[in-house]
Amino acid sequence: xxxxxxxxxxxxxxxxxxxxxxxxxxxxxxxxxxxxxxxxxxxxxxxxxxxxxxxxxxxxxxxxxxxxxxxxxxxxxxxxxxxxxxxxxxxxxxxxxxxxxxxxxxxxxxxxxxxxxxxxxxxxxxxxxxxxxxxxxxxxxxxxxxxxxxxxxxxxxxxxxxxxxxxxxxxxxxxxxxxxxxxxxxxxxxxxxxxxxxxxxxxxxxxxxxxxxxxxxxxxxxxxxxxxxxxxxxxxx
Amino acid sequence: xxxxxxxxxxxxxxxxxxxxxxxxxxxxxxxxxxxxxxxxxxxxxxxxxxxxxxxxxxxxxxxxxxxxxxxxxxxxxxxxxxxxxxxxxxxxxxxxxxxxxxxxxxxxxxxxxxxxxxxxxxxxxxxxxxxxxxxxxxxxxxxxxxxxxxxxxxxxxxxxxxxxxxxxxxxxxxxxxxxxxxxxxxxxxxxxxxxxxxxxxxxxxxxxxxxxxxxxxxxxxxxxxxxxxxxxxxxxx
DNA sequence: GCCATAACGAGAGCACTGCTCTTGCTTTTT
DNA sequence: AAAAAGCAAGAGCAGTGCTCTCGTTATGGC
Numbered sequence: 454x455x456x457x458x459x460x461x462x463x464x465x466x467x468x469x470x471x472x473x474x475x476x477x478x479x480x481x482x483x484x485x486x487x488x489x490x491x492x493x494x495x496x497x498x499x500x501x502x503x504x505x506x507x508x509x510x511x512x513x514x515x516x517x518x519x520x521x522x523x524x525x526x527x528x529x530x531x532x533x534x535x536x537x538x539x540x541x542x543x544x545x546x547x548x549x550x551x552x553x554x555x556x557x558x559x560x561x562x563x564x565x566x567x568x569x570x571x572x573x574x575x576x577x578x579x580x581x582x583x584x585x586x587x588x589x590x591x592x593x594x595x596x597x598x599x600x601x602x603x604x605x606x607x608x609x610x611x612x613x614x615x616x617x618x619x620x621x622x623x624x625x626x627x628x629x630x631x632x633x634x635x636x637x638x639x640x641x642x643x644x645x646x647x648x649x650x651x652x653x654x655x656x657x658x659x660x661x662x663x664x665x666x667x668x669x670x671x672x673x674x675x676x677x678x679x680x681x682x683x684x685x686x687x688x689x690x
Numbered sequence: 691x692x693x694x695x696x697x698x699x700x701x702x703x704x705x706x707x708x709x710x711x712x713x714x715x716x717x718x719x720x721x722x723x724x725x726x727x728x729x730x731x732x733x734x735x736x737x738x739x740x741x742x743x744x745x746x747x748x749x750x751x752x753x754x755x756x757x758x759x760x761x762x763x764x765x766x767x768x769x770x771x772x773x774x775x776x777x778x779x780x781x782x783x784x785x786x787x788x789x790x791x792x793x794x795x796x797x798x799x800x801x802x803x804x805x806x807x808x809x810x811x812x813x814x815x816x817x818x819x820x821x822x823x824x825x826x827x828x829x830x831x832x833x834x835x836x837x838x839x840x841x842x843x844x845x846x847x848x849x850x851x852x853x854x855x856x857x858x859x860x861x862x863x864x865x866x867x868x869x870x871x872x873x874x875x876x877x878x879x880x881x882x883x884x885x886x887x888x889x890x891x892x893x894x895x896x897x898x899x900x901x902x903x904x905x906x907x908x909x910x911x912x913x914x915x916x917x918x919x920x921x922x923x924x925x926x927x
Numbered sequence: 928g929c930c931a932t933a934a935c936g937a938g939a940g941c942a943c944t945g946c947t948c949t950t951g952c953t954t955t956t957t
Numbered sequence: 958a959a960a961a962a963g964c965a966a967g968a969g970c971a972g973t974g975c976t977c978t979c980g981t982t983a984t985g986g987c
Contacts, residue, residue, distance in 0.1 A: 460934080460983070484814060489973065498937045500976080509974065576814025577721060578898055589903055622911030629904050646904070647919050651884075653900070654891015661815055663890070666826055667866050667883075674859030682884050686919045697954075697963080726944065735966045737947080746945065 468505050471495065472519065475512055479569045484576070486513065513573070517584075518591050520570040524563050525594025531559030536597035540605040549606025550689040556598060557652050557680045564656045571660055575653050596649040597633060603645045603687055604637040613688035615640060641687065648683035655679040705742050708732065709756065712749055716806045721813070725749065750810070754821075755828050757807040761800050762831025768796030773834035777842040786843025787926040793835060794889050794917045801893045808897055812890050833886040834870060840882045840924055841874040850925035852877060878924065885920035892916040 474494050478486055488509050492499040506512040529535045532552045533545055547555075564571035574592070578584070584592075606612055618626075618640045630642035637645070655676055658664055668675045711731050716723055725746050729736040743749040766772045769789045770782050784792075801808035811829070815821070821829075843849055855863075855877045867879035874882070892913055895901055905912045 464934090485973095487973065488975090499974085500938075501936050503975075504935060572814035575894075575898070575900075577809035577812075584899055584902070592900070593904075618915075620911060621908045622915055625905060625907045625911070633904075643915055644919070647888075647916055650891045650895050650916060651888050652891075653895060654887045654889075657812075657894065658887050658890060661812070662821055663812075663829070665821070667830075667870075668862060670862045671859045674857060674862070678855075678859055678880055679884055679887060682881070682923045686923065701963090722944095724944065725946090736945085737967075738965050740946075741964060 464505070471502060471505055471512070472515055475516060476519075476570070479516065479573065480567060483569055484572060488512065514585055514588065516570075517574055518588055520574050521588065521591035521594065523570070524560060524574070525591060525598070527559050527563045528556040528595050528598055532556035532598060532602055534598075534601065534605075536594065536601045538601070540608055548689075549602050549609070549611045550684055552602045552606075553599065553648070553684055553687075553689060554677070554680055556595075556602065557648075558676070560595060560652060561656050561659075561676050564660060568660045571656065575657055576661070593633075595652075596646065599649050599652075600630075600634040600637065600642065600645040603641050603648075603689070604634050606689060607637060607641055611690060612641065613690055615688055618643060644683075644687040647686060648680070651679055651683045701742070708739060708742055708749070709752055712753060713756075713807070716753065716810065717804060720806055721809060723750065751822055751825065753807075754811055755825055757811050758825065758828035758831065760807070761797060761811070762828060762835070764796045764800045765793040765832050765835055769793035769835055769839055771835075771838065771842075773831065773838045775838070777845055785926075786839050786846070786848045787921055789839045789843075790836065790885070790921055790924075790926060791914070791917055793832075793839065794885075795913070797832060797889060798893050798896075798913050801897060805897045808893065812894055813898070830870075832889075833883065836886050836889075837867075837871040837874065837879065837882045840878050840885075840926070841871050843926060844874060844878055848927060849878070850927055852925055855880060881920075881924040884923060885917070888916055888920045 471491065474491050475486060478491055478494070482490075486509065488502055489499040492502045495502075502512075506515065532555055533547065534542060534552070603612070617623075617638060623639045623643070626639040626642045626646075630637050630639060634642060634645075659672055659676070664672070664675070708728065712723060712728050715728055715731070719727075723746065725739055726736040729739045732739075739749075743752065769792055770784065771779060771789070840849070854860075854875060860876045860880070863876040863879045863883075867874050867876060871879060871882075896909055896913070901909070901912070
């Protein structure tokens, strides 16, 4: 049992090592990751890697999950809370707007530090790739964090009064909010989601070269402008 | 010369045919397009394709340019104008907000009709792929269209007065606006660009599965909500 | 402690890819 | 009519994901 523990541990280490090398390859060669090249770097036969990951897709899925978690952790650290933190748990005195901006800038910094990992999770999914169930949990960390920050700000009265929204989409937002962020009115769920959408679009546009030949100088200002716009729609003051 | 014209014409036809088959493959197999498979479908040797496209990247670039133009044309048709139309040229009596919503919904419809073409231009760029100069013209059609719609609406007094923006990013927006959309104040250039960013993020999120397990019912309503938010930031009324 | 069993690593092999080069043929140009 | 250029086909190279087989090593039950 302890011996078997040794086996399991060395296997876990090997798995981590493969992922680490794969991440390194990803950072240089981009998305078309070569399993054989990874194996070569590790000094092992390519067939041996299949003992740890059944396919290249499975390796990519593992990297995707790790990337989502890494991004989520970075945003949460900057916000000083998680999606499930009780309101005002850290009580660091920051407003919702400050936390929102800190979290979104942290997401951008994370993406700039490793563009290929961002591309891995927010770029075009590989053709036949159907996101496994394991990914959707980590994938929602950032959006749930934003929603929580907004919900807590709402609880502290930091959000301007606006007319509630109506219609079919509002109904759906109500159901979504009920499930993930109870206590937040549909308008806030909708604008928080909008902020997340805007966030991903803003970072992707910057990273994927969509801003070339237009915004070249002040890209941090560009991003700040996007996020302050999103915050304005939420009503954060 | 007429004979040479024949040669040139059959070459152009062949080029189009290759692109058409490649597009068909793209729609089924996704981004990892196989040049050999395209050649097989055309009943020719793979080496023959290289007479028309020097590499797989070059074929992809051609498809990218076509996709940008196709998307741009769809949005322009819905808006009833182009980026360079004189204000009120069509004079169809529609407001700027109506044109903005029509154009953006047309972009979404275009993307939904052929998700892989959208992924080709707004998904993660292939690793070493540096967008050639030829692509940036077609790539800017949609954003320039939005800017033009906003500028014309501004000229007709359809935009709420807001405080002008300041700072380094505002300076850069002023320069960008000067070059591409003269007559529009920096705040409008900035919010028009924001709308474009939000647009691309909203469509990508929908297409790339980011909305799974949250917004499932009313995705058109979801998109409309995003675009009305963007229009609100612009000040379209 | 012994031994069947399971996990593991290596290598060969298959079908596929992008791309190059050579060879023969056709069309255009001089 | 001769020369030049364009074109298509096939072989070939290096690389890929993945499978299968075959020795080796570690693990757990007796």
